Amino acid sequence: METDYACILSIGNEILIGKILNSNAQWIAQKLTLLGFTVRSIVSTRDDVLETAEAFRQAIRLRSRVIVSTGGLGPTFDDKTAESLARALNLPLVLSREAYEMILKKYKDAGMSMTPEREKMAYIPLGAKPIYNPVGTAPGIYVKYRGSHIFVLPGPPKEMTAMFENEILPLLRKIAPRIFWGEFLLQVKGIPEADFAPKVKATMKRFSKIYVKSHPKGKETGLSIIDVHVTCSGEDKKEILNELWGAFNFLIESVKEMGGILEVKKEPSINRL
Amino acid sequence: METDYACILSIGNEILIGKILNSNAQWIAQKLTLLGFTVRSIVSTRDDVLETAEAFRQAIRLRSRVIVSTGGLGPTFDDKTAESLARALNLPLVLSREAYEMILKKYKDAGMSMTPEREKMAYIPLGAKPIYNPVGTAPGIYVKYRGSHIFVLPGPPKEMTAMFENEILPLLRKIAPRIFWGEFLLQVKGIPEADFAPKVKATMKRFSKIYVKSHPKGKETGLSIIDVHVTCSGEDKKEILNELWGAFNFLIESVKEMGGILEVKKEPSINRL
Numbered sequence: 001m002e003t004d005y006a007c008i009l010s011i012g013n014e015i016l017i018g019k020i021l022n023s024n025a026q027w028i029a030q031k032l033t034l035l036g037f038t039v040r041s042i043v044s045t046r047d048d049v050l051e052t053a054e055a056f057r058q059a060i061r062l063r064s065r066v067i068v069s070t071g072g073l074g075p076t077f078d079d080k081t082a083e084s085l086a087r088a089l090n091l092p093l094v095l096s097r098e099a100y101e102m103i104l105k106k107y108k109d110a111g112m113s114m115t116p117e118r119e120k121m122a123y124i125p126l127g128a129k130p131i132y133n134p135v136g137t138a139p140g141i142y143v144k145y146r147g148s149h150i151f152v153l154p155g156p157p158k159e160m161t162a163m164f165e166n167e168i169l170p171l172l173r174k175i176a177p178r179i180f181w182g183e184f185l186l187q188v189k190g191i192p193e194a195d196f197a198p199k200v201k202a203t204m205k206r207f208s209k210i211y212v213k214s215h216p217k218g219k220e221t222g223l224s225i226i227d228v229h230v231t232c233s234g235e236d237k238k239e240i241l242n243e244l245w246g247a248f249n250f251l252i253e254s255v256k257e258m259g260g261i262l263e264v265k266k267e268p269s270i271n272r273l
Numbered sequence: 274m275e276t277d278y279a280c281i282l283s284i285g286n287e288i289l290i291g292k293i294l295n296s297n298a299q300w301i302a303q304k305l306t307l308l309g310f311t312v313r314s315i316v317s318t319r320d321d322v323l324e325t326a327e328a329f330r331q332a333i334r335l336r337s338r339v340i341v342s343t344g345g346l347g348p349t350f351d352d353k354t355a356e357s358l359a360r361a362l363n364l365p366l367v368l369s370r371e372a373y374e375m376i377l378k379k380y381k382d383a384g385m386s387m388t389p390e391r392e393k394m395a396y397i398p399l400g401a402k403p404i405y406n407p408v409g410t411a412p413g414i415y416v417k418y419r420g421s422h423i424f425v426l427p428g429p430p431k432e433m434t435a436m437f438e439n440e441i442l443p444l445l446r447k448i449a450p451r452i453f454w455g456e457f458l459l460q461v462k463g464i465p466e467a468d469f470a471p472k473v474k475a476t477m478k479r480f481s482k483i484y485v486k487s488h489p490k491g492k493e494t495g496l497s498i499i500d501v502h503v504t505c506s507g508e509d510k511k512e513i514l515n516e517l518w519g520a521f522n523f524l525i526e527s528v529k530e531m532g533g534i535l536e537v538k539k540e541p542s543i544n545r546l
Contacts, residue, residue: 013486016312018303019502022295025317030291039289040324044298044315047486051313075467076487077474110494117467137467137493156489194348194410197390201350213286213320214349216429220410221383229292 003147004177006037007059010044011052011071011081012155024070024160031164034273035172036179036233037066047072052084060088060148065175067148068168071155073138075117081152082141086125089145093123099130099139106137131167135159140167149175169273179233180272182240184248185265186228191258192220199254200228207247209234227265237270244268276420277450279310280332283317284325284344284354285428297343297433304437307546308445309452309506310339320345325357333361333421338448340421341441344428346411348390354425355414359398362418366396372403372412379410404440408432413440422448442546452506453545455513457521458538459501464531465493472527473501480520482507500538510543517541 008028014020025042032039040062045051052072059067072081086093100122104114121138124130131140131151136159141152151168153160188196193216200212210232218225230247232240245268255262281301287293298315305312313335318324325345332340345354359366373395377387394411397403404413404424409432414425424441426433461469466489473485483505491498503520505513518541528535 010315013484014488014502015299016302016315017306017504018299018301018312021299022315026288026291026294028291029289033290039291040319041328042283042289042295042317046313055314074487074489076470077477078486106494112465112494115467117470121467135492136489192385194388194390194394197349204350211286213351214347215287216347216409219408221379221385229287231290 003063003065004036004038004179005040005062005064006032006066006068007040007062007064008032008042009052009055009059009067009069010042011047011069011084013046013078015044016046024155024157027157027161028068028070028164031169031273032066032068034181034271035176036181037176040064047078047080049080049084049087052081053087056085056088056150060145064148066172067150068153069151070153070160073121073140073152073154075120075138082124085141085143085150085152089125089143091125091127094126095119095122096124096128096130099124102130102132102139103137131163133159133163134166135162178235180235180237180240180270181231181233182244182268182270183229183231183266184244184268185230186251186255187263187265188226188228188255189218189261189263190224191226191255191260192224193226194220195258196226199251199258203247203250203254206250207243209239209243210247212247240270241268276336276338277309277311277452278313278335278337279305279339279341280313280335280337281305281315282325282328282332282340282342283315284320284342284357285317286319286351288317289319297428297430300430300434301341301343301437304442304546305339305341305445307454307544308449309454310449313337320351320353322353322357322360325354326360329358329361329423333418337421339445340423342423342425343433346394346413346425346427348393348411355397358414358416358423358425362398362416364398364400367399368392368395369397369401369403372397375403375405375412376410404436406432406436407439408435451508453508453510453513453543454504454506455517455541455543456502456504456539457517457541458503459524459528460536460538461499461501461528462491462534462536463497464499464528464533465497466499467493468531469499472524472531476520476523476527479523480516482512482516483520485520513543514541
């Protein structure tokens with residue numbers, strides 16, 4: 001059975017001690033969503049082989065069609081993602097000739113030579129393929145395991161985003177569900193979220209394909225501000241737009257009826273990567 | 274068996290579609306780390322009862338001493354965290370008189386009355402305690418289950434941080450391990466990370482209590498910039514400072530030896546919340 005699920009793993013102590021904001025996960029989540037995948041979980045683990053391997057295994061158990069990890073691919077002792085993945089898949093970690101050549105060329109071009117630390121980055125699980133890194137030196141790893149396409153990327157955002165866009169996006173476009181994703185965003189002032197809740201329900205009842213989420217931004221018992229974010233996904237573009245515009249007009253009427261102040265932050269539109 | 278583990282759950286579709294950056298998790302991770310806990314995982318789940326309940330159960334299975342969740346406590350249909358927690362703990366969801374009074378007073382003071390949507394926020398798992406929300410209207414939930422202290426907080430950062438600081442911090446201080454946490458941060462220019470890796474290893478071998486993590490910021494084969502973040506935790510403040518200062522001087526010597534340029538971003542110090 002295949003799913004449209006995607007899981008994101010963010011690996012590195014720096015996330016778990018709160019040293020950095022996990023912007024990689026947000027960036028990837030947005031891309032995968034716009035490709036039609038349903039991101040089911042984002043999990044951050046420490047630089048620990050057992051814990052990271054378990055996170056990979058869990059993502060596989062969920063029958064994720066796509067698993068993307070970031071972090072832990074560098075030359076230092078605590079870069080353990082390749083090892084964690086090998087353990088999760090029960091595969092030996094082997095020197096990839098292709099990865100080795102990628103690394104060798106990078107350093108050679110810079111007049112630098114191979115060292116054990118640099119060579120370490122060429123070890124990937126048996127049968128996996130290295131992913132070219134146009135910015136840094138650590139190759140990524142791609143492996144298909146059962147129904148899951150697993151992409152392992154380095155943590156530095158410039159490297160991660162370049163590799164995602166150059167190497168992964170073309171493959172994801174091929175395996176992505178034929179799903180389009182549309183949305184609009186309203187900001188409503190002067191109606192407490194709890195009073196607006198029945199309208200949210202009514203909108204979803206009337207337009208059965210959409211999902212409405214209200215995000216309180218102000219003070220429920222003072223100046224209430226709610227962002228109303230409406231999304232819709234499906235195979236039929238026209239139907240999505242019909243649903244979105246229907247819900248859009250219905251919500252605008254509802255806000256007027258209740259005496260709220262309305263601002264259209266984003267009109268209904270379909271976004272597709 | 275008790276552990277010093279903490280787990281953070283971030284609940285809400287808006288995280289998984291990449292609409293928002295998960296700044297709540299970073300904020301909480303930093304606080305828990307400074308309190309001496311070891312944050313073992315950060316997990317984001319959708320507004321789905323089964324998936325969120327499973328995430329709570331997993332955190333409990335890890336014997337986490339502390340579990341903090343954010344999101345999903347509001348008045349709308351998709352605020353399902355109380356229900357998810359009740360399911361995870363196998364407890365019925367019941368109207369809490371105390372939570373009801375908190376909510377009633379908030380709205381009453383604003384000249385507003387109770388509605389089914391507002392009352393919904395008063396339902397918490399049987400035996401749990403509501404946590405007062407000084408900013409918004411949705412109370413949090415506190416429950417001790419086996420060895421785990423579980424704190425359920427709303428998603429809006431202003432509400433979450435106020436509740437954490439007012440209501441949770443005093444309790445966490447009592448149950449926190451007697452662990453101090455120290456760190457320093459160096460920035461090294463002109464030495465590729467792979468060449469610096471052996472020095473990282475050597476430092477950790479010589480100062481066995483510290484943990485060194487290098488974060489590449491520049492270009493490995495061009496102008497290399499590495500942030501070297503060194504942490505140390507333990508019960509003995511003096512020992513921590515000794516280890517940190519020892520490693521600090523050792524690393525500075527190493528950088529000099531290798532002809533790198535060094536900037537001290539943060540001197541060794543102990544931080545304790």
